[in-house]
Every structure is written in structure tokens, then in C-alpha cells.
């Protein structure tokens with residue numbers, strides 16, 4: 001078996017369990033069945049020539065991220081900045097929901113702390129409390145100076161992680177600071193982040209015990225949520241409170257523990273507002 005760590009012109013590069021890298025071909029049947037192989041796929045392979053192999057099978061995917069296309073994603077680093085650009089908290093919460101409904105872990109990375117004012121540092125403390133209550137690790141770093149990067153990278157992780165976040169927040173800089181030899185690939189991504197050419201160029205880089213991929217910045221995000229309960233489950237801090245009705249949507253229902261927790265200041269009201277507006281986007285609220 002092996003892991004697809006790169007794709008150039010539809011030729012996957014696979015790191016096999018024996019530690020060797022192979023440039024691979026796909027068998028016709030697999031190509032048809034699968035549509036397209038993705039970075040992050042676990043594959044079976046048969047060596048043909050030195051350094052070359054044929055992919056014989058592709059393991060069922062645990063999940064997939066569409067932009068960039070990566071299979072079997074363990075977690076997302078959601079990179080966020082307070083200034084340059086000024087971050088959108090609703091989009092951050094939407095990315096967290098996407099992680100939850102896709103079965104991916106999520107960690108928040110506040111970058112460009114070197115630019116933070118007193119007020120900015122205060123906001124970071126408040127976000128740290130809010131997201132800590134929801135169970136998300138929150139790291140404060142400067143990917144340019146490297147401040148805070150080591151403790152973040154040293155936290156135990158496995159599997160495949162993807163850097164996501166708006167354009168300009170410093171995802172590629174973070175990757176380049178972490179892995180200097182990634183700079184070339186990163187440059188390609190940064191410059192043409194919106195082109196389809198670059199999304200195909202996604203590569204996995206080894207960091208400690210996990211793999212890391214860069215992503216182009218984007219802001220549009222489609223969520224497919226079945227109903228209010230599905231969405232509510234994607235806000236982990238809501239589940240700590242008890243509601244009178246098991247199918248409570250936490251809107252106006254009597255005996256709603258979530259509404260009480262907001263009143264008491266135990267759930268962040270922005271998080272709640274974003275929950276309501278995501279419900280509205282799904283067209284699930286009737287007033």
C-alpha cells in the first residue's frame with residue numbers, strides 16, 4: 001500500500017509503505033471506476049520499473065475535501081487573521097461546520113500576531129475562550145517570524161491535514177516556513193490560486209508525524225446539511241446543554257438549554273448568530 005502525495009498531469013506520485021517513492025500509472029479500469037485519483041488516496045501498487053509502479057486498487061475514501069481535492073482528510077488548519085485581511089468570523093464558523101459534517105478535525109490558527117494591536121490581542125483571548133469551549137485548539141502564530149509555530153507543529157497529530165482560509169491569511173507562508181523546500185510548489189499555488197491548474201498541483205508535505213497540504217484561498221463554501229439538528233450537532237458546545245425537546249432547534253422553543261446558556265454568557269452569541277444564519281441559508285427556518 002501507499003499514499004498519493006502528489007499529482008502532476010494526472011500521474012500520481014505515491015509514497016509506498018516501504019519508504020520508496022513511485023511515479024505511477026493507473027489501470028484503465030480503476031481510472032473509469034474512480035473518475036479521478038486524489039491526493040490523500042490510499043492505494044495498492046505493483047512496481048514495474050525502478051521508481052515506477054501501476055496502481056492496482058484504491059481504498060474506499062473516509063471523506064473528501066473538494067477545494068483543493070484531497071481524500072481522507074484527518075483535519076483542517078483554519079488560518080485566520082484579524083488584520084490584513086480582517087477575518088470573517090461567520091466564514092470561520094462555516095468552515096468549522098464543514099469540518100464537523102465531513103468528519104474532519106479542526107484547529108484554528110490565528111496568524112500575523114506580529115501585527116496585532118492591544119485590542120487585537122484582547123480579541124484573540126476572547127476567541128480562544130469561545131473556541132476552547134467548543135473544543136477547538138487555537139494557536140496564535142506569526143508564520144513570517146515563526147513565532148508560536150513550534151508548539152503548534154509539535155502537538156501530536158497523524159494523517160493528512162490541510163491549510164484552509166481566505167486569500168492572504170498566510171497559509172503558503174506557513175508551509176514555506178515549516179518546510180523550506182515546499183516554497184516552489186507554494187509559489188505556484190499563491191499566484192494562481194483561482195485557476196484550475198493550481199488545484200491539481202496540490203501536494204502533501206511531511207511534517208513531524210503528519211502530512212500537510214496547502215490550499216488556495218477561497219470564500220464561497222456550500223454546506224449540505226439535512227436539518228437543524230444536523231447543523232446544531234456541528235456546534236459542539238451546544239451539546240453540553242440540555243433542552244426540554246430532543247428535536248429542539250434552539251430557536252424559540254421553551255426549555256431550551258442552549259438559549260439559556262447564551263443568556264448566561266456560556267455560549268458565544270456570535271457563534272449562535274452564525275448558527276441561525278446558516279439555518280436560514282439552508283431555508284430551514286419558517287417564521
Ligand SMILES: Nc1nc2c(ncn2[C@@H]2O[C@H](COP(=O)(O)OP(=O)(O)OP(=O)(O)O)[C@@H](O)[C@H]2O)c(=O)[nH]1
Pocket residue numbers: 111112113114115141142143144145165166167168169170171172173174189190191193215216217218
Ligand atoms: N506581517 C505578517 N505578514 C505575513 C505573515 N504571514 C504571511 N504574511 C504575508 O501575507 C501575505 C499573504 O501570504 P500568503 O502566504 O501568500 O497567503 P495565502 O493564505 O497563501 O494566500 P492565498 O494563496 O492567496 O490563499 C504575504 O505578503 C506574506 O508575506 C505574518 O505572520 N505576519
Ligand SMILES: [Mg+2]
Pocket residue numbers: 171172173186189190193214215216217
Ligand atoms: Mg497561498
Ligand SMILES: [Zn+2]
Pocket residue numbers: 243248249250251253255256257258259
Ligand atoms: Zn434547544
